Amino acid sequence: MNAPMAQSGGHPYAYLDEFMKASVRVAVLKAICIPGYQVPYVSEEVPIARGYGSGGLQITLSLIGPDDIFKIIDEGDDETVNAVNLRRMVGEVTGNTATYDATRATLIQSRHKVPEAPLSEGQIVVLQSAFPDALRFFERSEAVSRRMHAEKDYGKLWLRLYESVIDHGEIMIGGRYPVMVEDRYVLDPTHVPRWDLPLMDNSPALFLFGAGREKRIYAVPPYTKIEPLGFEDHPFRVENQTGKTCRLCGSGESYLAPILTASGAYDWFCSDTSFCRARRGEHLEDTQWQRQ
Amino acid sequence: MATPVIRAAALSLRHGPGCRRCETQPDFDGNTCPDCGTVWSLRDVTFDVAPGEIFGIVGESGAGKSTLIDILDFALEPTGGAIHYDHWQGGVPRLHSATAQERRRLRNFEISVVHQNPRRNLMMGVSAGGNVVERMLAAGDRNIGRMRDAAGGMLDHMELQGRIDMRTDKLSAGMRQRVQIARALVNRPKVLLLDEPTTGLDLSVQARTLDLIRRVHRDLGLAVILVTHDWGVLRLLARRAIVLKSGRIVECGTVEQLIEDPQAAYTQLLVSSAL
């Protein structure tokens, strides 16, 4: 663990070569121009495994500049193994400052969570995406789903939602809840909890989504309308947290995650750990990394 | 008559390179050119359908009847001639010059098809109600209660009371056919294409289905293009018809004329062996 990680000799700033960065940036620009549209791009291997955030990392490393302050979270937590590992990688190839404070980070890479703290203009949230296409789970063919997006033909998706209500009385989708972007494209917001979707709607921040394994980048520009799909009489609903509060800070306004206890009951905690710590008056530290 | 709602002008569909003989002097029987092997599924088919009329296309299998439906449904492109639809751009341009988006809109709202094989239109793993509701969702409806009421009413109309949540693959053939009809009508199209709507159904079920079609036509006043090989069905439903053989029109007229006083030898042959 203590052995320096960049053992293969001098890398350029942010590890990726200029061709790779350029192709990612072009894809990002295209994605911003067409909110919700999945832009194909060349996704070369990076040292972390496919399925562990390679797409998100490619975007972060292609966009980060010497003045950026970055934050990396996984399921809302800055301290999971995944988050620690990614932060170390980004820190060592850039020498930038990392922070736990979402309000001061200029670039936030996240897996499965939108930061609870209010975001502002100029901030970029990079979400790691496993399934860029909201239609994939019932239309396996890429050719067919592309046509459906092109023709705004989402009949089959709506039908699935209808059948779910008829069968169970509820729209039975947990995470990856499909949303309509600016009334044009249906987008897969990744495995963020439904709780987070209102945070994405009309946000001053830029949201970028990187799916490295599937080789797609898509975006929700600032102040863009995000509408989770639902019916007039069976509307979209966030997770029911009535009566639940965080055991540490008492919050009932942030997304709570369960811990299974030995009796089979759940204890609830803020999933956004830094948000929770800030509420408890803790100081959220910065780390200045050294470029290896 | 009033302006026809559908006008077919010299419609042709060929597979093959074509040659002088089959293009200019078709003097062969059947639809395959002996010189170049080109197959003419349809050749020079011209007819008009008036708004609100039931128009028949009759012939034996292989005559090109289903090909005609596939062309009207945008499943195939004609290689010659044109279809004009009065409610799209005043019937002026060829219907097949419509873009993919426009075609989808036309198929969703204006020209519906009921196929001989319900599997082409129906999602078998979905409930009967789901198959009908899917059309409403495509039209932008977002209220489940209202959609279920409308779908339920439509299915009741089709004598499928209580089946709204039944999986389509658990329904009998006759029921599936009626679900198809309900689905085709829910968005109030102006033209309904029926491809052999009762073929393969038990006789008693056939009678009910034909009755249903007549009732629906009377209530909604839409134009119907009915493809069948069954002269009994034709006589019951259609007012005018064309007789197809090897892709060509052999005779046309009112159904009464075709049955009582067929002019072409082929028509005489068909009528006498059928009725």
Added chain:
Amino acid sequence: MLAAEAMLDFIRLSGLNTPEEDAAPITQEVITSVLRCQRMAVGRVMSEAGLYAPRLAAVALVQAEGDAIEASFILRSFRASVPRIDAARPVDSADMRVLRRISSAFKDVPGGQYLGPTRDYTLRFLREALEHEIPGARLAEVIAELGGDDAPLPPLPRVVALLREIGVVRGLEGPADAEPVDITMQPLRFPKPPRSARLQALARGETGMMNGLAYSSLRGYGHVHPTLGEMRVGHVPLKVQHPQWGIEVDIGEVLLTECDAIVSGVGMISAVEGSGIQLDLGFGAAFGQQEARSIAMAILDACISNPDGEGPADDIEFVLYHIDGVESSGFVEHLKQPHYMLFASVMDRITAANEGRNAKPAEIAQSEEVAQ
């Protein structure tokens, strides 16, 4: 053919005797080094062979020059030759000396999450420095880093057992003590072989095929995209009933990977009717530390247990017929055998058909002349 075997041995052995080295390692040392330094290959071979015998697996790998499927084949045929003395009692994973234990379904679980030895989060830089590694020195460093925490782990109840108690996960299929079927003694029968047979067939499946099929399900070509309730890696004791005294006796331990996958559905939550709506389960296990194949196995177990799925991974016959590496590689490679009798027969048919075709235009030309 004997020359072919001699040639294989030549390639394998001349590689060991490089002129620069004074003391070239003898074959036994190579086997030991495979056993110690390539335990992932050893674990894979044992799992695919269905035989827990680490050293023998290492021998097979050396014999096969590193060809894992070939090695598992060798080990399997060895398995077929040894007498079956007895069956062990079912393993209780509560007895596991845990090396690693994680649950993706919860942030924390009773007993705790233990990352253990894993490559999951390593950065994949090629470590050329391994060429100059001094094992002794590095080992001393590592031991110092890890410290010496020898405290025993708290009891680790299975996450899935808890979820079953509270009714979130469906109960077991069939009685818990039913006699398992051994597919090496009874053939698989379709449409639906008993679960023990399905699991055994999957447990011996070829790792690549299992990965690929499981991946296809995750991407929507199957109906299963689970959340891992639990994965544990560790040593479990094997017990048998003493033949004379009738008591349970420990005869040793095996390194096992076990995985419980909770089927939460691809996109839509796919729940089953039970007493309320419940989630289904998939189970995977392998000899050695074999995580990808255990997870893949759990996914495939869930896929083929549900008759309603429509992807290739959901098709029980497709999966179970093509999952075995010895069978698949064997048949693919059998094409190298002589097939010239078959081919001659094929050529004969083509010649006959072409002669028939060539005759036709001549006939038409004749009839045209006649017509004119």
